Amino acid sequence: RKEVEQDPGPFNVPEGATVAFNCTYSNSASQSFFWYRQDCRKEPKLLMSVYSSGNEDGRFTAQLNRASQYISLLIRDSKLSDSATYLCVVVTTSGTYKYIFGTGTRLKVLA
Amino acid sequence: DGGITQSPKYLFRKEGQNVTLSCEQNLNHDAMYWYRQDPGQGLRLIYYSQIVNDFQKGDIAEGYSVSREKKESFPLTVTSAQKNPTAFYLCASSITPRSGANEQFFGPGTRLTVL
Numbered sequence: 018r019k020e021v022e023q024d025p026g027p028f029n030v031p032e033g034a035t036v037a038f039n040c041t042y043s044n045s046a047s048q049s050f051f052w053y054r055q056d057c058r059k060e061p062k063l064l065m066s067v068y069s070s071g072n073e074d075g076r077f078t079a080q081l082n083r084a085s086q087y088i089s090l091l092i093r094d095s096k097l098s099d100s101a102t103y104l105c106v107v108v109t110t111s112g113t114y115k116y117i118f119g120t121g122t123r124l125k126v127l128a
Numbered sequence: 129d130g131g132i133t134q135s136p137k138y139l140f141r142k143e144g145q146n147v148t149l150s151c152e153q154n155l156n157h158d159a160m161y162w163y164r165q166d167p168g169q170g171l172r173l174i175y176y177s178q179i180v181n182d183f184q185k186g187d188i189a190e191g192y193s194v195s196r197e198k199k200e201s202f203p204l205t206v207t208s209a210q211k212n213p214t215a216f217y218l219c220a221s222s223i224t225p226r227s228g229a230n231e232q233f234f235g236p237g238t239r240l241t242v243l
Contacts, residue, residue: 021170049229060218060234061171104170108229113178116161116232118170 018043021107023119031127034095038122040105041087049108050088052079054101055121061104064090095126130155132235134219139240141206141213149204149238151219158224160202161232162186162194165216174217177202178224206240214242 022041030036050067065072067079067088078091088105102121109115132153141147153160159178163171173186177196191210196202202221206213216239220232 025168051231058216058239060237062234063231066231106232110229113184114229116173116229118163120168120170 020044021105021117021119023103023105023122025120026123027125028122029125029127030095032095032097034126035091035093036095036124037089037091038103038105038124039087039089040107040119040122041085042107042117043086044107044109045083045086047086047107047109049114050079050081051106051108052077052088052090053104053106053118055104056101061118064103092124095124097126097128100124100126132219132221132233134217134235134238136238137236139238141240141242143242144208146205146207147240149206149217149219149240151202151204151235152200153202153219153221153233153235154200155221155233156199157221157233158199159222160196161220161222162192162202162204163218163220164188165218165237171218174204213240215240 052064053061054064055061067081071080076093080089102123104121105119107117135150161176162174172188174192175194177183193205218237219235222232223230
């Protein structure tokens with residue numbers, strides 16, 4: 018089993034739709050979680066951190082479910098500009114912090 | 129503006145040649161990282177450094193070398209021993225965590241192609 022797994026997609030959704038991605042992780046001792054956005058042939062950029070109580074930033078909501086070992090990202094009112102690949106990052110520690118990246122979920126928002 | 133710069137953006141190398149990728153940051157971050165990204169795969173850690181003059185191997189260090197002589201700089205050398213070096217190379221940095229991991233910030237990447 019991979020340490021971090023994401024559905025590669027693509028998720029094709031119309032403008033204005035709500036879309037959700039999940040990311041599962043295998044290490045129950047994982048401590049920190051992030052969502053990054055990566056545009057084609059560009060570097061990943063931090064979208065948001067994921068807090069235990071869940072957090073929201075405008076149209077984006079991130080949640081953590083420790084019992085089932087997954088994090089989620091919800092995008093409301095999708096825009097064309099949301100089209101990108103979304104990477105989840107799970108951080109574990111065994112002396113030093115280890116950042117484990119998922120392979121990403123590709124989102125296409127259609128006009 | 130603070131940030132991370134990588135150069136060059138595109139790099140072509142003949143088989144058997146070593147090549148060095150530059151990474152500079154002015155964010156005053158202690159930790160720096162090198163990743164490689166291949167199509168359909170997640171980022172894989174090559175090397176990382178948490179302080180000057182110290183660095184550790186990541187998951188795929190074979191065929192690569194690094195140095196960390198200055199806080200701002202963390203160059204990566206891809207040697208001829210690396211069997212499949214064609215990839216997108218990303219440098220990142222972060223504040224050294226005091227309690228919990230901090231987010232990483234990425235440079236724009238170098239796309240290396242071996243001819």
